[in-house]
Each structure stands twice: as structure tokens, then as C-alpha cells.
Amino acid sequence: MMMMRPAIVAALLAAGFIFTAAPLSAQGLRSEPGEWVVGPINIKSSNGLSFCSMKTRYANGHSLVVASDSKGARSLAIDFGKKSLTAGSQYYVTFYVGPIHRTMVAIAATTDVLIAQMGDDRDFFDMMRSKDVLDADFNNQQLSFSLKGAAQALDELAACTSVQGQGQVYTQAKLPTPAQAAAKAAEAKAVAAELARNEDMKISEQAVSTSLSDEIQRLREENRRLQLENQAVSARLQEGDLAAAQAELTALAELERRERALKIENERLRDETDSMLAVQESLTPSTRTPGTAAEAVSVRFQTPPPQAIQPAAGHAAAQAVGDAVMSPDPEVMEAALTPKAPAPKPIAARTLTWLAHDGAAAETAGDISVWRWVNGNSLVAVQPWPAAGAPAVAQYLSVLEARCGGDFAQQAAAPVVSGTVSVVTAEVACIDADNQAAAVLAFISDGSEMAVVTFETGAETIADALGQRQSLLARVSGE
Known part of the structure; x- marks a missing residue:
């Protein structure tokens, strides 16, 4: 060894x-x-x-x-x-x-x-x-x-x-032992996997960052697009404002035209009211003379004999129906008509409807009918007339003049056509030593017949009569 x-x-x-x-x-x-x-x-x-x-x-x-x-x-x-x-x-x-x-x-x-x-x-x-x-x-x-x-x-x-x-x-x-080495290897592998995951996360973060950048860029582009659209909309709105302004100017022009028409109508009504106020003043005791009413309406007629006058005493709204001067009894009117009037025509019925009257309790003498009632401060009368047009209006006014034994005055307006009817308005006054009466009238004609509406009142309440007639004319024109 x-x-x-x-x-x-x-x-x-x-x-x-x-x-x-x-x-x-x-x-x-x-x-x-x-x-x-x-x-x-x-x-x-x-x-x-x-x-x-x-x-x-x-x-x-x-x-x-x-x-x-x-x-x-x-x-x-x-x-x-x-x-x-x-x-x-x-x-x-x-x-x-x-x-x-x-x-x-x-x-x-x-x-x-x-x-x-x-x-x-x-x-x-x-x-x-x-x-x-x-x-x-x-x-x-x-x-x-x-x-x-x-x-x-x-x-x-x-x-x-x-x-x-x-x-x-x-x-x-x-x-390390094999087991320890395996454990370390597993740990290293886990660490490597974690690092890889972290790397993936980094890549993912980069992708997210890139995605966010892309999204931010997209939002910026969208914001820019919206700004451009807003500018376009604003421009369109401005154009629309111009169109609206033009439409408004057109509407204003129409309003001005209507306003001018209303002013003309108001002037006409003011003149009419002034005339009636002049009539009212002429009826006061301090100014009552035989020629005052005629001067107020700018028309002078021959005075009939005094015995032809049927005086009406006191306030018109308080007078008995039989004492009415401007809406006389049917017998009186029948005597003045030649020829006698036929039976009431439909225009009278329409007029009663406009005045909200049921057409009952008519006063009749022969072929003449009159509906009379008190409304406010006025004695309202509706009477059919067998003719129409300017001659018929003149004929009716001549009857009233013949009944006035004192100073008689009248004023009539030109005819106004409203739908199927023609309307003539007039104001009359009768003044003598014992009697003073005034009335506003409306002659409503459908071309073949005529209804005469009388609003008889006193000097102090002439404005009320004018208002009632104006309401009637509004209903006629609104039919």
C-alpha cells in the first residue's frame, strides 16, 4: 500500500x-x-x-x-x-x-x-x-x-x-443545497416573473399613457371641432337675428299702420263726441236759445207749428214711454207714413238680437211696430222702416223734425258698410221753451229694409247714449 x-x-x-x-x-x-x-x-x-x-x-x-x-x-x-x-x-x-x-x-x-x-x-x-x-x-x-x-x-x-x-x-x-438552490431558483424565477410583470406593467402604463395621450389629443380635436361648430352656429344665429329683426320691423310697420288707422278712427270719434258735447251744452238752461241746437249740429231746419210738438217733460230715462219725443207712438208715425209700412222685416229682428232684446212686448199701431225699453240713462227704441238708403234716412229725420215744435238740429254721417249691412249714424236735438230732447240714432239697412235704433236721453247723459250706440255698432261689425 x-x-x-x-x-x-x-x-x-x-x-x-x-x-x-x-x-x-x-x-x-x-x-x-x-x-x-x-x-x-x-x-x-x-x-x-x-x-x-x-x-x-x-x-x-x-x-x-x-x-x-x-x-x-x-x-x-x-x-x-x-x-x-x-x-x-x-x-x-x-x-x-x-x-x-x-x-x-x-x-x-x-x-x-x-x-x-x-x-x-x-x-x-x-x-x-x-x-x-x-x-x-x-x-x-x-x-x-x-x-x-x-x-x-x-x-x-x-x-x-x-x-x-x-x-x-x-x-x-x-x-445552498439543491432544495435551497431550487427555492432560490424559484424565488429568482418569481422575481424575474415579477420584473417581467413590472415590465409588462410599464409597457401597459406606456400603452395607457399613449392611450391617454391619444384620448387627450382626440378631446382637443373634438373641442376644436365644437368651437368651430359654435362659431358657425353663432354666425347662423346672427343671420337669424337679422331675419328676426327684419320680421320685427315688418311687424312694427304693420302696427304703425294700424295705429295710424286707430288714430284716424279716434279723431272721427272725438269729432263725433265733440259734436254731441256741443249738443249737450246747447241743452243746458243757461245756453238754451232757439238757435243753439242748430248751431251745435251745423244744420238749420224750418220749425213746424208749435201745436205739432208733443213735449216730453223731465229726464229722458224717467219719462213715460208715451211721452217720448224722438221715438213717437206708432199711431203718430203711422199718420206720417205714405204709404203705410208693411209688417216688421228680419233686419229689425237682427237688430233686437244685437241689442240683446227678446223681441217681446212690441207696441203696434196698424202696420207699425216699435220696441221700447229703458237701458241705463237712455230710452231705447227699435222701429222697422219700409225703405232703405239715404232717402229713407232723410224721410225718418223729416218726420222727427215735423214733430219738433221748437228749434230742431240734426247731423248725419256717411254710410258705413259692415258685412251685409249698411249703417248710418245721426244725432238730433229738439229745443223749445218747454221741451229739450236729444238722441243718437243708428239706421241699419240690409239693402231692402231698414231698422231705426234711437237712444233718447237728456243733455247730462248724452255720453251714455253714445256709448250704447258704439256697443251696438261693434256687435254689428263683429257679426
Whole structure:
């Protein structure tokens, strides 16, 4: 048997192989290694070389150690973890790794540790880097050692001897077990996945940022489009305002035209009212003279004999119907007519309707009918007349003049056509020493017959009579 180099043996012993004694089992079982510990050994060879070792412990209690000097000479030791050897004795041991096997003479450095000097056997240790199992035949036993993590440990061992050989300090390194390495690998994978996810998030954030930028740009473009539309709408509204202004000017022009027409009508009514006020003033006792009423209406007629006058005493609204001057009894009017009037015509019925009268209680003498009633301050009378037109109006006014025994005055307006009827308005007054009467009249004709409406009143209430006639004319024109 060959003797091992004392320095290598001492190095292996210094690596910490001191265990309690125990019987060696007949068969060594393969088990997973623990962590590989790589670090310097605090001894030097006789030529001053430094040593480093890599070692691991298995679950079955065995340990495997590789020691190396800075020149690359290595030894391989097995620690059985129990006293099973004769210290100082030599044993044959064959190591198998992949296709390579080495039969070595090993020495029992202690009762627990068997050391084989491997020298600078690069092929063997390179094979240990690439294989997972190291088998050993020793003393009729087969031992198996897992080499998981051995490749990294051999790299660290080379680094340790290099650093130590340069006189520098190498700090002990503990390499993780396969499970720890797997856990670290899983952790690294998780970290990588997290980084990738973060990268994806960054990409997503970039995409979101890009999307937001695109959305902001789209909103800006939309805002610009809306501004342009608002400007267009504003322009259209301005054009619409011009059109509205033109329409308003047209409407104002129409209103002005109507206003001018109303002013003309108001002037006519004012003149009419002034005339009637003049008649009213002429009827007051302080101004009553035979010529006052005629001057008020600007017309003078021959005065009939006094005995032809039927005076009406007192206020017109308080007079008895039989005392009426401007709406005489049917017998009186019948005597003045030649020929006698026929029966009432439909125009009289229409007139009564306009005056809201039911047509009952007519006073009749022969063929002449008169409806008379008191309304406010006026005695209202409606009488059909057997003729129409200006001659008929003149004939009726001449009858009234013949009945007036004093000063008689009249004023008639031009005919006004309203729908199917023609209307002539007139104002009359009769004044003598014992009697003063005034009336406003409306001659309503449909072309073939005529209805005479009389609103007889006193001087103080002539305005009321004018208002009643105006209401009648409004109903006639509104039919």
C-alpha cells in the first residue's frame, strides 16, 4: 500500500473530521447532500502551499470532502460519522463517476475518516462536475454520494485556492443545497416573473399613457371641432337675428299702420263726441236759445207749428214711454207714413238680437211696430222702416223734425258698410221753451229694409247714449 502525503491528510483532518464511534453499516445508502461549505484550511504544506476544502454532510451521517492546494493537487475523503476504521491502516477503495473509475490506496486518518490522495486528476474531477452520483466500493461495501451542487463547489474551491495562493484572504462560502438552490431558483424565477410583470406593467402604463395621450389629443380635436361648430352656429344665429329683426320691423310697420288707422278712427270719434258735447251744452238752461241746437249740429231746419210738438217733460230715462219725443207712438208715425209700412222685416229682428232684446212686448199701431225699453240713462227704441238708403234716412229725420215744435238740429254721417249691412249714424236735438230732447240714432239697412235704433236721453247723459250706440255698432261689425 502507498502512503498518503502527510500534508493532505493533515488538511483533511483540519477540515473537521472528528466524529463519535459507531458500527459501520453493511451498505451505505445514497442520500441528498446538505449545503456545500467552501473555505481555506489554516495549515500550509512544507513547501508553503495553502489549502482549501469543500465539504458536505448527507442525511445518513456520511460526509464527503475534497481538499486542494494552490497547485491543483486534490484528495478525496469519506467521513463515515462513526468509528469503523483502524486508524493508520490502509484500504483499497474504488471510486466511480460516470464512465471513469479510480482504484486508490486510502489511509484511515482516524477511526472515522478514510482519505484517498487523487493528485492532479482533472478528468476525474471534471467528470464530478457533470455527473450527479459518486459511487465507491470499500471493504466489500458499495457507497453512493449525490453530487448535486458539486460543480459549483468545485468552482468555488478553485477560486479559494487561487485567492489563497496569492496571499489574499478568501471568505468562507456556503453554497445552498439543491432544495435551497431550487427555492432560490424559484424565488429568482418569481422575481424575474415579477420584473417581467413590472415590465409588462410599464409597457401597459406606456400603452395607457399613449392611450391617454391619444384620448387627450382626440378631446382637443373634438373641442376644436365644437368651437368651430359654435362659431358657425353663432354666425347662423346672427343671420337669424337679422331675419328676426327684419320680421320685427315688418311687424312694427304693420302696427304703425294700424295705429295710424286707430288714430284716424279716434279723431272721427272725438269729432263725433265733440259734436254731441256741443249738443249737450246747447241743452243746458243757461245756453238754451232757439238757435243753439242748430248751431251745435251745423244744420238749420224750418220749425213746424208749435201745436205739432208733443213735449216730453223731465229726464229722458224717467219719462213715460208715451211721452217720448224722438221715438213717437206708432199711431203718430203711422199718420206720417205714405204709404203705410208693411209688417216688421228680419233686419229689425237682427237688430233686437244685437241689442240683446227678446223681441217681446212690441207696441203696434196698424202696420207699425216699435220696441221700447229703458237701458241705463237712455230710452231705447227699435222701429222697422219700409225703405232703405239715404232717402229713407232723410224721410225718418223729416218726420222727427215735423214733430219738433221748437228749434230742431240734426247731423248725419256717411254710410258705413259692415258685412251685409249698411249703417248710418245721426244725432238730433229738439229745443223749445218747454221741451229739450236729444238722441243718437243708428239706421241699419240690409239693402231692402231698414231698422231705426234711437237712444233718447237728456243733455247730462248724452255720453251714455253714445256709448250704447258704439256697443251696438261693434256687435254689428263683429257679426
